Structures are given as structure tokens and as C-alpha cells.
Amino acid sequence: MRIYPVIKRILDFILSLIAMLILWPLFLIIAIIIKLDSKGPVFFKQKRIGKNKKYFYILKFRTMRTDTPKDMPTHMLQNPDQFITKVGKFLRKTSLDELPQIINILKGEMSIIGPRPALWNQNDLIAERDKYGANAVYPGLTGWAQINGRDELPIEVKASLDGEYVQRMSFTFDIKIFFKTVFSVLRSEGIKEGTSESKKEVSL
Secondary structure (H helix, E strand, C coil), X not given: CCCHHHHXXXXXXXXXXXHHHHHHHHHHHHHHHHHHHCCCCCEEEEEEECHHHCEEEEEEECCECCCCCCXXXXXXXXXXXXXXXXXXXXXXXXXXXXXXXXXXXXCCCCEEXXXXXXXXXXXXXXXXXXXXXXXXXXXXXXXXXXXXXXXXXXXXXXXXXXXXXHHHCCHHHHHXXXXXXXXXXXXXXXXXXXXXXXXXXXXX
């Protein structure tokens, strides 16, 4: 049995708990702004595929109107801009909408680093990941495929990169991915809101 997955889970819990204690004022501010900006809940929940293909509900700050089509990648909407709220545009550009996934990590549903959790109905991606054992690990807040192209990648390439992560998973590799993610967020890489260029994973 590899010891790192056990250590990884412990680190995930400790770091996420620290992050929650530090960031709760920011959570509160964002929640208030979302409520003032548009009607609807503060959080958005969506059914995703977790470790060993068990379902769980991912949490995000709501960035789109409540009448947005469900379970559809944003870039597949005909005109995503009409659904994204004013505050949502900023949250998505800065990736602040992803912060509530700290709760998913604390609950043991996700990891800080790992393959991004597929939508429950992304059967092609799920099947492709099965070839590489990428469905057998905790999905992550960010991952190897995320910093190497995100949704710009064909499904086969994305699944291959997820499989590469599973094979190379280690403390040093996770650190590398974490810092590359920080730099990508600061440069707003892969986030181009608009009709066919919107790279955010899912609606709302």
C-alpha cells in the first residue's frame, strides 16, 4: 500500500481547515454581494463523479442566473454571457467561485490536487479515465490537466494527463501543480468568457 495517499488526505484536511478559518470573512463578503446582485441561492450545487465513481455534490459560489440550463458546460451554451451575473464574471475570472470546494475537501469528497471531477453525465470522459485509473483517486480543486490546457484539451488528452497524475502522484508533484495553478489564476489563463470561447467548466 502506498503511504502518500494517506498523508495526502491528512494534509488536505489540515490545509483546508486552515484555509477555511482564514477565508471565512471573504466567504461572508462574497455571499452578501451575490445576494445583492441577483436572485437565487449563494451556493451552486452540482452532481459530480468522485473517487471510485461515487456521486457527490460539488459546491461553488453561484455565478449564473437561476434559469441557466443545468448540467451543461458553459461553452456549450449558445450565449453564456446572457446567463452570467455581473458579480459572476468577476468571480469566474478570479476563480473565487471555486472557493466553496474547500468544504468538499473537508468532507472527504475531494482533494486539493487531483483530476477535476467530471459531471455525472460526462460518460465519454468517465470511460476514458477508467483506462488510466483516474477515477480511483479523489478529484481535485486543481490538477495536472487543468494547468495543461483545461477544457481546451480533447477528452482523450485530458484523461491521459489525469492518468499521468495518478502514476506520478507525490508530494513534490502536488506542490508543483499547486504553484503552477496559482500562477495560472493570477494570469487568468484559460478563462475567456463568451460564446464559444468560455472555458469555465460548467454552467452556474
